[in-house]
Amino acid sequence: MTAPFCDPPDDPETVTQALRVAGQAAGRLHEQSRLIRQVGSELPAAWRGPTAAVAVTELAAVASLLNDAAGTLRAGSAALAEYRAALAQAAPVIDALRSRYGEVVQDRELRSAQAVAPLSRGAPAEMRAARTDPVAEQAQPELDALTDRFGAVTADLRAAAHRLAGKLAAAADALHVAGAPTPLGVTQRFAGALPVWGAPVAERAARDAAAAAESGLPPDQLRQRLQQFSGWADVPAFGRAFLHDVGPERFAALLARPVQALYGDPDPPGLAAAFALLGRILAAGTRVDPDRAWLGSLVHTMPDNLRIGLGLALRHGRYGADALEALIPPLLAHPGDPGIWIQRPVGDPLVGAMSALAGNPVAARRILADRDRLTVLLHRRWAEDGGRSLGFALAAAAAGDPPDLLFEPVVDAVGADPDALPAGAATGLGQFLGANIEAVNQSLPNDQDVPLPHLGPGRRLDHRVRLARTLFAAMHSREGSAAIYAHQAAYAGAVISRGHSLEAELDGVAENYGRLAGIHQRAIVDLADRADAADETGANADTWISMAQFAAGLIPVTAGPVAGLVKGQVIGSAAAKLEDELYRKPLERRTKARHAAAGKLIDRELAASEQFSAQLIERAYPKGAPAPFGDLTFRTVLHQAGQAGQNDVTRVLLPDRAPG
Amino acid sequence: MSDTAADPATVIDPSAVHRLARSVSRGANELRAEESALRAMPALSDSSAAGPALREFAGLCVRAAEILAGSAAQLATTTHDSASLWCTIDRAAGGR
Numbered sequence: 001m002t003a004p005f006c007d008p009p010d011d012p013e014t015v016t017q018a019l020r021v022a023g024q025a026a027g028r029l030h031e032q033s034r035l036i037r038q039v040g041s042e043l044p045a046a047w048r049g050p051t052a053a054v055a056v057t058e059l060a061a062v063a064s065l066l067n068d069a070a071g072t073l074r075a076g077s078a079a080l081a082e083y084r085a086a087l088a089q090a091a092p093v094i095d096a097l098r099s100r101y102g103e104v105v106q107d108r109e110l111r112s113a114q115a116v117a118p119l120s121r122g123a124p125a126e127m128r129a130a131r132t133d134p135v136a137e138q139a140q141p142e143l144d145a146l147t148d149r150f151g152a153v154t155a156d157l158r159a160a161a162h163r164l165a166g167k168l169a170a171a172a173d174a175l176h177v178a179g180a181p182t183p184l185g186v187t188q189r190f191a192g193a194l195p196v197w198g199a200p201v202a203e204r205a206a207r208d209a210a211a212a213a214e215s216g217l218p219p220d221q222l223r224q225r226l227q228q229f230s231g232w233a234d235v236p237a238f239g240r241a242f243l244h245d246v247g248p249e250r251f252a253a254l255l256a257r258p259v260q261a262l263y264g265d266p267d268p269p270g271l272a273a274a275f276a277l278l279g280r281i282l283a284a285g286t287r288v289d290p291d292r293a294w295l296g297s298l299v300h301t302m303p304d305n306l307r308i309g310l311g312l313a314l315r316h317g318r319y320g321a322d323a324l325e326a327l328i329p330p331l332l333a334h335p336g337d338p339g340i341w342i343q344r345p346v347g348d349p350l351v352g353a354m355s356a357l358a359g360n361p362v363a364a365r366r367i368l369a370d371r372d373r374l375t376v377l378l379h380r381r382w383a384e385d386g387g388r389s390l391g392f393a394l395a396a397a398a399a400g401d402p403p404d405l406l407f408e409p410v411v412d413a414v415g416a417d418p419d420a421l422p423a424g425a426a427t428g429l430g431q432f433l434g435a436n437i438e439a440v441n442q443s444l445p446n447d448q449d450v451p452l453p454h455l456g457p458g459r460r461l462d463h464r465v466r467l468a469r470t471l472f473a474a475m476h477s478r479e480g481s482a483a484i485y486a487h488q489a490a491y492a493g494a495v496i497s498r499g500h501s502l503e504a505e506l507d508g509v510a511e512n513y514g515r516l517a518g519i520h521q522r523a524i525v526d527l528a529d530r531a532d533a534a535d536e537t538g539a540n541a542d543t544w545i546s547m548a549q550f551a552a553g554l555i556p557v558t559a560g561p562v563a564g565l566v567k568g569q570v571i572g573s574a575a576a577k578l579e580d581e582l583y584r585k586p587l588e589r590r591t592k593a594r595h596a597a598a599g600k601l602i603d604r605e606l607a608a609s610e611q612f613s614a615q616l617i618e619r620a621y622p623k624g625a626p627a628p629f630g631d632l633t634f635r636t637v638l639h640q641a642g643q644a645g646q647n648d649v650t651r652v653l654l655p656d657r658a659p660g
Numbered sequence: 661m662s663d664t665a666a667d668p669a670t671v672i673d674p675s676a677v678h679r680l681a682r683s684v685s686r687g688a689n690e691l692r693a694e695e696s697a698l699r700a701m702p703a704l705s706d707s708s709a710a711g712p713a714l715r716e717f718a719g720l721c722v723r724a725a726e727i728l729a730g731s732a733a734q735l736a737t738t739t740h741d742s743a744s745l746w747c748t749i750d751r752a753a754g755g756r
């Protein structure tokens with residue numbers, strides 16, 4: 001009988017070969033790294049000049065990568081060696097188990113045969129089995145023990161193989177950039193590290209992509225072909241070369257032509273990916289020191305489809321400030337364009353422009369600092385996103401230094417007409433005001449009576465009143481309110497942690513909490529007056545408060561470092577108070593009122609229905625006239641009619657109107 | 661070391677740069693040999709937990725070696741071209 005103990009799946013010799021190759025390669029790469037470092041160190045003495053400087057840089061990068069690769073290979077080789085040791089250890093053990101198993105089985109069979117032999121051939125099977133059992137029983141414990149031992153050896157080997165897999169995966173991770181371990185990822189990593197070599201590789205890929213763009217393929221095929229270069233889209237050398245090779249006119253056509261499909265379908269398959277790719281390429285190729293003449297040619301004339309296509313592309317990629325300064329003003333020259341799809345507006349170019357600004361504080365500050373432009377943006381129709389992108393562009397503009405560069409223009413523009421603020425912009429505006437919390441604290445109205453947000457015409461709007469109205473507009477958004485409170489808490493924490501704060505200063509901060517709360521309360525009431533039940537259900541207090549707490553952990557405080565404990569205490573108590581006073585109680589009050597109103601409505605509807613059905617019966621079966629039914633109430637009439645086989649309700653209730 | 665007439669800011673020892681170019685070039689060739697060895701790295705059994713990991717690891721090693729070899733070759737060419745160019749300039753300057 002053959003022992004059921006098979007050999008491990010991996011051949012120790014194969015593992016040995018693999019570890020030898022990896023080890024040798026590691027040694028050679030290390031030696032190469034050393035030599036190249038030596039060459040690099042000798043170079044400056046032999047050759048000084050701009051070309052030499054590039055060569056020295058490149059030599060250092062190659063040497064460093066060689067060393068990294070050597071380390072990775074060495075780690076892989078060491079892991080393979082461990083696995084080989086485990087295999088080597090297991091092999092004789094498995095052989096011994098197999099051999100012992102064979103002996104035991106052979107011995108058992110022999111003894112069984114001897115035991116069974118004296119019985120006649122005609123003896124019943126049960127008797128022969130009964131004679132065999134004692135022998136089998138004697139051997140079984142040892143066979144079980146051998147099987148168990150084999151199981152343990154196999155488990156050890158499996159664990160060793162898993163350990164090896166883990167170590168190899170970790171080593172492989174060191175060789176590729178984040179994401180899938182693709183050759184492209186490795187290429188990009190090296191392309192980024194090796195300027196002399198990397199740029200030509202990226203440029204070659206860009207030439208291929210540009211040739212594909214010029215190939216006259218049908219739109220779908222062209223999109224698929226270009227997607228093959230998606231991995232390169234964020235590499236500046238690729239972007240620059242692609243934009244240069246394709247040229248501004250052709251790139252404009254690439255942006256404009258697919259837009260046509262949007263007129264028939266707001267979300268045609270593959271189009272979003274195509275604009276994402278073009279946007280990333282445009283961003284990467286113009287991020288640093290962009291070719292201004294190229295950008296100028298791209299936006300020289302702006303037909304509708306190009307504006308829409310450019311806007312869609314601007315929603316993707318990380319743009320440089322100079323590129324945005326060249327691309328966005330021509331889009332802003334048509335501020336009234338809300339999109340191309342009436343029922344479901346898509347492709348508003350300014351949503352793209354604001355999305356790009358939201359990712360670049362420098363450009364946001366430069367472009368939004370113009371008061372006229374800001375006023376136009378705040379008053380235009382944002383049919384596609386309700387102004388969310390505008391809000392986030394404002395928030396980005398507050399991220400620079402000094403943060404209050406746009407504070408006055410924004411407060412002046414929004415405060416003049418808070419009702420005109422697009423609803424979606426409130427969140428971003430809240431973040432903007434939060435980032436300017438010091439300026440907010442210095443400018444909040446200092447009288448006890450927080451000014452009403454809706455002021456009559458003719459009343460003078462000073463800066464403080466405009467600020468209150470701006471806060472009122474921002475606090476229509478839960479996230480916007482959370483951002484303001486979180487910054488206020490951090491600001492208060494900073495004032496406290498300074499340690500030598502004047503009492504008046506602390507009092508001022510505390511009073512400002514009250515002022516913010518007062519404005520917020522008005523915003524909540526205003527919002528509740530406009531909101532329907534679904535909106536209120538969505539307004540989850542826990543989410544709101546946790547957002548405030550989360551935001552507090554992320555806020556840089558200009559006034560000085562904030563002790564975590566103090567900040568936590570401040571935000572914790574503030575959040576609890578706010579939740580109770582400003583959210584839960586008003587909401588509960590409103591919910592009770594709504595339930596009462598709904599109850600009254602139901603009662604009224606019920607009464608009206610009963611009155612109507614009674615009128616129907618009275619009309620069909622007037623008092624005094626002979627009636628076919630004994631009890632003339634609505635329900636009993638229908639019930640009795642049904643029992644009498646009259647199932648046509650119209651004929652029963654409206655006998656004079658029933659057909660036939 | 662000799663100053664070149666073409667660009668006073670550039671100082672070059674052509675023979676030294678040639679030696680460097682040869683050294684980098686030799687390194688590139690050795691790396692190519694390494695790449696071939698890595699390409700032949702045996703893979704473990706499919707039924708082993710470590711088999712796929714070893715294949716992926718080997719593939720990435722090969723790719724990395726390819727790229728490094730390409731880079732070193734490019735560098736060797738650049739260095740060699742520059743050295744040749746400056747040699748020519750140097751000779752022209754010396755001949756004047």
